[in-house]
Amino acid sequence: MKRLKTVLACAVLAASAVTAQAQSQDWETEGLSDDAITIGVMGPFSGNAASYSKALIGMMAYYDKINDEGGIYGRKLVAVQEDTACDSAKGIAAAKKLLSQDKVFMLQGNSCSGVALAMRPIIEDSGVPWIVAHAVSDSISDPLAKNIFHGVPTGSANGRAMAAFVLSKPDTKKVAIIEHSNDWAHSYSDPARAYLEEHGVTPTEELTMERGETDATAQVLRLRQDKPDFIIAALYEAETAIFLRDLKKYGLGDIPVMGTAGTDLENTMKRTGDFDTVKNYYVIHSYIDNLDGPKMKPWADMIHKYYPDEQLSTFSFVSIGSAEALVAALKAVGPDLTRSKLIDALNQVHDFDTGILSDPITWTPEDHQGVKGSAVAGFVDGKPTVLKAWGQPY
């Protein structure tokens, strides 16, 4: 037994000696060459959340565009894709592979908040720069980690924007919430609830509707008794359509409904097949224009140039903004790129207008949650319109 203990201790020591490398000069330029910057792109390319990976497709299309324009100081942005399947254990394996085996220069991406949360301690310890390009949970970037930057509106930014919009409608007193019981929905509803409470409003009815449910009769009938002034709906597209349809069916079609960034007006209308059903539906819309609007068209064309068969959704554009910020920071660093210099440059990104996100990106050494707000989209005079507040176009 004693001998076994000694063997164990020796092995542990030897093993940890191998791990403990100082963050040397080699480390600073790991994953860099004269003509390439390797970027680990993690995302749910498989599994039941694979539709989120559209965000990363959009982002990689932007890398391609930069590369076609000659790259950055002669270096191309080389994406090393790793699948997380939206599963925490697989996600960690992906991160460890990128960090210790592929030895990429930096990381950008990841769509699933749970996976990002699980990865955070490992990436924080590694010191390798990571731009969170899609997942929204606040805990990924708060408390601050010096190498982790959030490049999309976080859950609290979105949720607070939703609640703010709801309260911007005059005489809103009774607010009801309906949501899926998953982290995606809570990431919107929890900050919205907090914002409402801060403003003295307590939700009068809290309902759940699970993914895959094809009928909302029970929920709507409870709302019919509650008669709220506004409904916050943290539901995926299909369930949103079902919910709105049933709302109208039971004569509640006049109550405005505030939805998340997971839905958009055009698709919801397509799904319900009827303008009347969606005329009072509003969604978080992190972009400067409607998805098919003129200001978004160049971006759509860019994605289709590199991924001709890609079907666009609201996710497709969300990660491009942080890729632009990254490129700006890389350019600011100059040809002598190191990881520390990149982190310093990212901390200098201020009021960066991406030309795609409704709100600018600002990273400071104290706060890495770059996007603080979001616009809302709704129908005005029958046309989808991007709004700042109730009745105020963007």
Added chain:
Amino acid sequence: MFLQLTLGGLSQGAIYALVALSLTVVYRSTTVVNFGHGDFVMAGAFISYVLVVIAGVAFLPAAVLAVLAMFVLGVLFSRGLIRRVRGGPHIGLALMCIAAGYVLRGIARMVWGREVLPMPRVFDIEPIFIGNLVITGDAVFIIGTVLVLLLTLFGLLAFTDLGKMVQAVYQSPRGARLIGLNVELFDDFSWGVGAALGAIGGILIAPVSLLHPDLGASFLIKGFAAMTLGGFGAPFGAVLGGLILGVAEQYAGAYIDTSLIEITAYLVIVLVLFLRPQGLFGRKAVVKV
């Protein structure tokens, strides 16, 4: 509110009934519970989607083709795979079903992994208002279709030779073989019918719901709950169990808490198996040892 909930529950329950019935059809003749059946339901919906949206076929012929395709798939599954593991450990049958389900789901994911597909609406009938009660086109269409199907099926079982054959095989496969029935062929046929009925469920729900590869999983558990409630192997019980489950979900959601809708099916399974394992109409389910 009560009437409205009941109506909503019945139209949901009609789909559950169909799934439970399709499971029962296979179980009665082969004593195999198809643990991959949810994915057969999903596959039916996807095939009809391909035909309608990609090939541009009209809904009705597309639905018929999809159901036929699933019938053939069911028969092929029985002939090619189920027959070959019949001799081995009995758990192999269930695992083969699970494997087949996953393959179907994997194919769906491979082709449509990143897309969530909206199925075009088929029946946009204006809802009818009777006082406070709203009757929608969806409900009428789903309940109507299921009713017609059930009447046809039970008619076939009650009044034709086919029905007698089904009964004979269920009572004693060996006896059925002795009187000259081709039990193997009959098994294949049952798998086909089971897959086809499941596909109808998928096709009916697709326009109301969204299409995604995981569509089937939730219907499988609802089908199990309905089947357990009605009693294993009892076709009428499966239908009644489905309807009761559909209505129970609505009541639980409206009168207690909406988060209960999701687990009503599981609670039904647990309660029934502890309190009355044979369900409403099933054979005695417990062993005495």
Added chain:
Amino acid sequence: MSDLLQVSSLGVRFSGLTALDDVSFTLREGEVRAVIGPNGAGKTTLFNAISGYVTPTSGAVLLQGRDLAGQSPHAIAEHGVRRTFQNGGLFPALTVLENVMTGLHAQTPGSFLDIVLGRRHAIEAEQAARAQAHDLLKLMSMDHMADHRAGDLSGGQQRIVEIVRTVASDPPVLLLDEPAVGLSPVARDQMLEIIRRLAGEKGVGILLIEHAVELVMSVADRILVMAAGKRIADGTVPEIREDRAVLEAYLGYA
């Protein structure tokens, strides 16, 4: 010789149908008692009712004065009434040795924790059980088959192993459900020999369902004759030979 097993007024009804009607008899130590009767006479139901697989609706089954009626099969088996099955009750994927060792389950000491933790006395108990199983197999000249899968044995060998497994725990009462059916003449003689030895040397009271009349006549001490769920005759071999009711019943059914 005292009465081991006393069955009194045993009755079984399934939803209105009487499968066993007021059957009474006794079984003595070291006695071989045959139960005969035409198909559907209720012989197997009688076995099932005694061994607990069917709950009797009336009557009592007394083993050395203790009533077993209505208890679960494993409890009845543990009290010492053990049985074999008409269709064979071996565990085909286990070896012959492992099969016989299952028969020693209740006799092998060692709690769950002792076993999982690999405590010495639990291991020793296991080793003792294995040695005992080998001895039992040797007694029946089956030890050379100890490591074979039970499912690979011939029909006759399987029946012998099943009996070895059933008597491994030295039960006072043994119920044999058609032990000789489908056996070759040689295997059948071997079976007869085993039955005689169990009764004669070990004093086991044996209740035996058998269709082969000459086998019954050669081995049984007393015979219980059943028809339509009822006892129609009970007596020694010569008594039964003379019994009119028996002849009628058999002629009537034949």
Added chain:
Amino acid sequence: MQVSSLPRLRRRLFWAVPVLLLALPLLTNEYTQFVANGMLIAALVTLGFSLVIGNLGQLAFANTAFFGLGAYASAILSATLGLPWIVTIPLSGLVGALGGFVASSAALRGIRAYYLAIITLAFGELMRWVYVHARPVTGGTNGLALPKETLFGFSLSDDKVKFYVFLLVAVLLIKATSNLLRSRLGRAIMAVRENEVATASLGIPTARIILMTFAWSGFVTGCAGALFARHVGHVFPESFGMIQLISSFAMVLVGGLGSILGAVLGAVLLTALPEYLRAFPGLEELFFGLIVGAVLLVLPMGLASLLRRASPLFSERYYRE
């Protein structure tokens, strides 16, 4: 010679593997070490699952739930109550065992086969619902993070340190399960699978054997859950869903139903393979589905049966030699 040396050789082989594995961390990088740690966990999960579907022969879907219960128990005990993680391992095992007991308690009412399968399916889904809805305790869908900790001065964030703990737990549990299977209780488990009616006729309380098997399976799987909680560092409801289940099925089948050696082989192989297949994303279900189907058709008793055929060294006996 033949009789006495084979068991001894088998015993030596059993202990040689973990002793050799002590050197593994010298050969790995962070990523491969993480994958190796995952293999040890998968081996335990597969072992627990194989016990129920292979040895006991009951189709069951609740093992994913036992795994989750163990992981949550470990996370709650260490994050909320501040217990050292190492202490939570056996406690998580007990919680998993309790889960196994509850999930199979219908067996006492005479529920078997498909009915038991469906009730275990319901149990698993109900547990997932509880993880999501019991937010004050489980953290809801955001899950629970495990605090950083050291063990005898070594950081438990280091995968190489974790490896030694995982290896020790795995070896102990595999040894204990092997003890169980080579006893009267182990034979009773398989007797229930082969012929429950005949098993009862030998004085074996079969319902209690079923409950015991589920409870031990729950214990092994619950301990694995505690390891998993530390492996990932964070426990989420999503980790205990359908994908986890299908991969477990595949691991059990590929290795060989009811074989301890097979459980380990299947787990190692099918943890490694998807890592190699990382280049082809999205094919997981198809991949596992095809593997299960193919094994059923071609090699129903899995890789272990090939090894058994190759050498008596690999044959598994259900008694003490």
